[in-house]
Amino acid sequence: MNVTDDLISGLAAQAGSEPYRSVAGIRRVLAVTALAALAIVLAANWAGFGLRSDFSAMILRAPFLFKVAGAAALAAGAFLLMRRIALPAGGTPAWYFLLPGIALFLLRAGLDPIWHPRAADVVPGSCTIEISLLALPALALILRALRNAAPTRPTATGAIAGVLAGAMGVIAHAMVCRNDSGISVAVWYGLGLVIMAGLGALLGRRLLRW
Amino acid sequence: MESREDLWAEAMRAERQGNAAAYERLLKEIADLLRKLVRRRLAQYGLRPDEAEDLVQEILIGLHTKRHTWDPDRPFMPWLFAVTRYKFVDAARRMRREAGHRIDLTMEELAEMVAAPTEDLDRTSLDIERHLATLPQGQQTVVRALAIDGHSVRDTARKLTTSEGAIRVTFHRALQKLRALAAADLDKENDK
Numbered sequence: 001m002n003v004t005d006d007l008i009s010g011l012a013a014q015a016g017s018e019p020y021r022s023v024a025g026i027r028r029v030l031a032v033t034a035l036a037a038l039a040i041v042l043a044a045n046w047a048g049f050g051l052r053s054d055f056s057a058m059i060l061r062a063p064f065l066f067k068v069a070g071a072a073a074l075a076a077g078a079f080l081l082m083r084r085i086a087l088p089a090g091g092t093p094a095w096y097f098l099l100p101g102i103a104l105f106l107l108r109a110g111l112d113p114i115w116h117p118r119a120a121d122v123v124p125g126s127c128t129i130e131i132s133l134l135a136l137p138a139l140a141l142i143l144r145a146l147r148n149a150a151p152t153r154p155t156a157t158g159a160i161a162g163v164l165a166g167a168m169g170v171i172a173h174a175m176v177c178r179n180d181s182g183i184s185v186a187v188w189y190g191l192g193l194v195i196m197a198g199l200g201a202l203l204g205r206r207l208l209r210w
Numbered sequence: 211m212e213s214r215e216d217l218w219a220e221a222m223r224a225e226r227q228g229n230a231a232a233y234e235r236l237l238k239e240i241a242d243l244l245r246k247l248v249r250r251r252l253a254q255y256g257l258r259p260d261e262a263e264d265l266v267q268e269i270l271i272g273l274h275t276k277r278h279t280w281d282p283d284r285p286f287m288p289w290l291f292a293v294t295r296y297k298f299v300d301a302a303r304r305m306r307r308e309a310g311h312r313i314d315l316t317m318e319e320l321a322e323m324v325a326a327p328t329e330d331l332d333r334t335s336l337d338i339e340r341h342l343a344t345l346p347q348g349q350q351t352v353v354r355a356l357a358i359d360g361h362s363v364r365d366t367a368r369k370l371t372t373s374e375g376a377i378r379v380t381f382h383r384a385l386q387k388l389r390a391l392a393a394a395d396l397d398k399e400n401d402k
Binding site: 005007008013015016017021022023024026087088209 | 227274279
């Protein structure tokens, strides 16, 4: 009892010293970090993999648009979810935020139920690997920003950070990938997203505890 | 009559203005609440009653270090409960793991004492004191704190401002050395 009172006076002596950011500040850092991470992933894809050879012809066609729209919807949903789950009582973690993005990929798979990637020289598994590689720097940045916050569910928060980073990887990878068949994209891109979610969960469990 | 929500939210705002007295009062009131809560749940986490206060302190420290993540425009109690729930489970789990380590260490020692030839107790403790004195100062402090005074690894780490891992390593090394010294003694006696 006595020791606790000592502790409390020690803590109380630090009243008013606010070395950290406010809630609005934390959310601003998350937003700026997410935008910076997206820019870095796009730049890394540009530098490392370039653009698909038929980029200008494909840019307004369904296969490309579905990939980018689906990934953008997923990224937006994951970001909004992360804003909530990163803070104590920051709002109910609404998992349905992720549904629009998932629905777009499933819709495309339904409209174009083809397993085999159209371009003959595309190895679909490489999509999974490249998406994960592109997403790694984004995940690192986002986890670092999250350490400013106070997630009461570190594992789930890490998983969402992984989905966000993975969706960024998908947006960038769509610029180069010539795998345009609905099911193939849903499966191999989805696998990349699941890998990033798992990695994010593992890292979050360790790095986001406080 | 103001509600607890209003009073505590007010105290949290006062803290940001540097009002240490209001903040201290708030922390004491929260500590009282936590004590009740922790005592009720202690058995569920396999902790001893004397560890309740440690748990209360862990939660208070967590609340203090993350106090800036409460948004003054939102109610305080939901934030407090979310933080308490998280720190409670997190700290209780870690303390139980530590209790496991503690028991492992004493079991090890116990097994050795059972296996060792029976000696009269006074002499054994004298031997231990004598051997202890030959250890480096740092190891002596750790062995005294853990094995003789019965402090927890975490408390000792905090007191010596080092990590829990470092304490365990030091303790382990010291035990090895003590074991070697005891074995050497035994040899000498057998030679006689």
